Amino acid sequence: MNLKELLNHDLVETKVDVEDWEDAVRAVGKLMVRSGAVEKRYIDGMIRTAKELGPYIVVAPGIALPHSRPEDGVKRTCMAFITLKKPVEFGNEINDPVDLVVAFGAVDKKQHIEALRDLATILGDKKNVQSLREAKNTEELLKIMWSQEAK
Amino acid sequence: MIKGRKGVNNILRVLAVCGMGLGSALLLKMNIEEVLKDAGIEAKVEAADISIARGPNVDLIITSPGLAPRLGDVSAKIVTIHSFFDKNEMREKVLAALGIKD
Numbered sequence: 268m269n270l271k272e273l274l275n276h277d278l279v280e281t282k283v284d285v286e287d288w289e290d291a292v293r294a295v296g297k298l299m300v301r302s303g304a305v306e307k308r309y310i311d312g313m314i315r316t317a318k319e320l321g322p323y324i325v326v327a328p329g330i331a332l333p334h335s336r337p338e339d340g341v342k343r344t345c346m347a348f349i350t351l352k353k354p355v356e357f358g359n360e361i362n363d364p365v366d367l368v369v370a371f372g373a374v375d376k377k378q379h380i381e382a383l384r385d386l387a388t389i390l391g392d393k394k395n396v397q398s399l400r401e402a403k404n405t406e407e408l409l410k411i412m413w414s415q416e417a418k
Numbered sequence: 419m420i421k422g423r424k425g426v427n428n429i430l431r432v433l434a435v436c437g438m439g440l441g442s443a444l445l446l447k448m449n450i451e452e453v454l455k456d457a458g459i460e461a462k463v464e465a466a467d468i469s470i471a472r473g474p475n476v477d478l479i480i481t482s483p484g485l486a487p488r489l490g491d492v493s494a495k496i497v498t499i500h501s502f503f504d505k506n507e508m509r510e511k512v513l514a515a516l517g518i519k520d
Contacts (some may be wrong), residue, residue: 315439316438319437320437320438320484320485321438321484321485322441322484323437323482323485324437324441324442326445326482326501326502326503327500327501327502327503327504328501330503332441332442332445334438334440334441335438336438336440337440359484361483361500362501364498373439373440373441375440376439376440376465378443379440380444380448381445383441383444383445383448384448386445387445387448387449387502387503390503391503391504391505392448397473399512
């Protein structure tokens with residue numbers, strides 16, 4: 268499943284106002300719960316995993332990738348993306364603060380690979396990252412996220 | 419320089435390690451595979467979580483700075499990557515670890 272198939276209007280939000288990193292994870296997790304792709308407890312799973320393993324989920328400057336194990340309540344492969352109104356600290360000295368949060372739920376080690384690959388291609392381009400930060404609404408955001416051609 | 423530690427058929431055995439092996443590790447794996455391919459280095463890259471990283475039969479371990487201390491005593495060479503979306507950083511650090519001129 269590629270990025271275009273996973274991300275739609277209901278799974279993205281721009282300029283979300285949050286107080287701290289847990290708030291940010293809850294905000295993006297809420298979108299996945301609402302879509303029916305994960306159970307509510309998956310949000311707790313993402314927060315718990317981030318606490319257990321440290322802020323390694325901040326995988327690049329300003330970008331966090333919260334996720335947890337399939338058995339923490341993933342019903343189907345999914346992804347959600349929010350940009351934050353103001354950046355928050357996740358505790359990662361090198362890559363903080365974060366203002367782009369991409370959460371995902373995997374059911375195995377394979378189904379979400381294409382989407383991750385698309386994500387890597389899009390977020391690997393600094394121009395895209397800047398445009399995403401500046402996106403004023405979900406249309407602008409999706410335009411960039413969907414810009415990878417379907418393979 | 420890694421000498422005489424390569425696996426069967428001189429294929430470099432690489433492990434991309436992250437917390438759960440299915441998110442950031444996969445990202446790392448994808449980009450590292452491309453970096454090695456572009457550099458003409460034959461390698462087998464696997465994504466793993468931190469519990470597998472301690473096994474033998476690995477030449478190079480790629481991980482985040484936060485997780486590197488948790489690897490403990492491993493025979494493999496360890497490379498830490500700050501940005502999982504930055505192939506330039508990966509290329510520089512991996513080639514340096516392998517003793518190859520960029």
